Amino acid sequence: MTDAPPILYLDGVSVSFEGFKALNDLSLIVDPGELRTIIGPNGAGKTTMMDVITGKTRPDQGTVTFKGDHDLTRLDEAAIANLGIGRKFQKPTVFDHHTVFHNLEIALKADRGLLPTLFFKLNAQQGARIDEVLTLTGLTARAYENAGALSHGQRQWLEIGMLLMQDPELLLVDEPVAGMTDQETEQTAALLRRIAGDRSVIVVEHDMEFVRSLATKVTVLHEGSVLAEGSIDFVQNDQRVIEVYLGR
DSSP, X not given: OOOOOOSEEEEEEEEEETTEEEEEEEEXXXXXXXXXXXXXXXXXXXXXXXXXXXXXSOOSXXXXXXXXXXXXXXXXXXXXXXHTEEEEOSSOOOOTTSBHHHHHHHTOSSOOSHHHXXXXXXXXXXXXXXXHHHHHHTOGGGTTSBGXXXXXXHHHHXXXXXXXXXXXXXXXXXXXXXXXXXXXHHHHHHHHHHHBTTBEEEEEOOOHHHHHHHOSEEEEEETTEEEEEEOHHHHHTOHHHIIIIIXX
């Protein structure tokens, strides 16, 4: 048992857009090293929740803290990213005309002022870190190919790798397996399980087989608040979840 505070703590968070309540008294706790899956129907508040955590949207009310003492409601997106929160959107944004290796090099957590950038030279430690991420994402064999030549799944893994180069302590991943083959989906589940532990990972997803393969706690959002929380079997058998989201 650890005395460490939750890495992410949301309490009583509400957000309204022109009268529509996107988040409604939302509370959520994520522990250090935890892998958490968030599911729910369209309009449940999943994207707004991630927008609040990353500083893109300010809540009307509520508490949002990172590692116990950072009030995320008072920080902008850049400051939150620098604290150690990374976000991967559904559509990968990689540099197609650069190699996989160079994409990871560009993403390195380093001083990006004008002079340091002009005279940047990869040191041994940074090179080893890139090699480590290539191995983790299964892209070692493609390291010196242009990112544009990668499959859809491999592009997603590269973008996850680019986020890992920033050394985030919390990673938000939005629908990572949309459009993937079955094999790529399995490999993505394995990748996310490997990443968690060293850092916390929140995955927003619709693919229930993929959610099951992650074998972790599932939070179900509905109308901006938590409807149910527990194992995949628990939430799939919750009558309210069946009615509003899963159907039968």
